[in-house]
Amino acid sequence: MEQQLKVFKIIHLALIAGLILAYYFLGDLGNLTELTFPTVNSKNYIYLFIPIAAFIVSNLLFKHFVSKIDNNLSVQQKLVSYQTASIIRWAILEGAAFLILLIYPEFLLFGILLIIYLALLIPTEARIKRDLKQFD
Template structure:
């Protein structure tokens, strides 16, 4: 039988974990975009009659708006009286949802580029990737988003106990 006991990790490990998840998602998008650029033969910047020219920007803007609204909603639902471990787990889930809602339109734009050769789609994906980089999780952002108190900030900095 597999031991289902949760892994005890300190808050510094938590920050590293979500940073690695974030970096992996960015790297995947960049590598996919680079591979698409290298394998697609006819590059163009002309506007086309493809439906993708309308769908990709709408998806990008919708992903941006929905990811921000849903992230804020999920973070606001985190109980302020919960232990730090519970808050961080809920925060990680909110971040993953946010990242997924941004990564989907980015990947769609890259696939649209592969199908049409239109560089505008790589520009859309590039804009999403740039915003993704801006959203890099840091201790300060976690403290601000979760409105952590003094003791919780100390625990997140590693000065407190291992939770």
């Protein structure tokens, strides 16, 4: 499990590093005046839906896929399915962060919140065991 956890963490770190680099260069994070809270009005409230939907959909899909993991499988086989569920979750969050950055950079702060949430989802042995037992 330790070897698979290393690979798992490398994938997670690569996703976060790519997002951070994209936000730094494309989002002009060197200029901290861009990190103001945007005004939400009737023309741009739809863009606020992107991070909210990403958060909800990623968690729902993750729980759905993890709940479908057969308890009779070996630990290695469970980890493969768990890794797939996690990558789907991370991809949705990463995609939403990129959408915000590219489509409506005024909401850069919401993208940064998605990146922080994604970083908090770091795979640990305790988290994996907890998630897998939750759906037994």
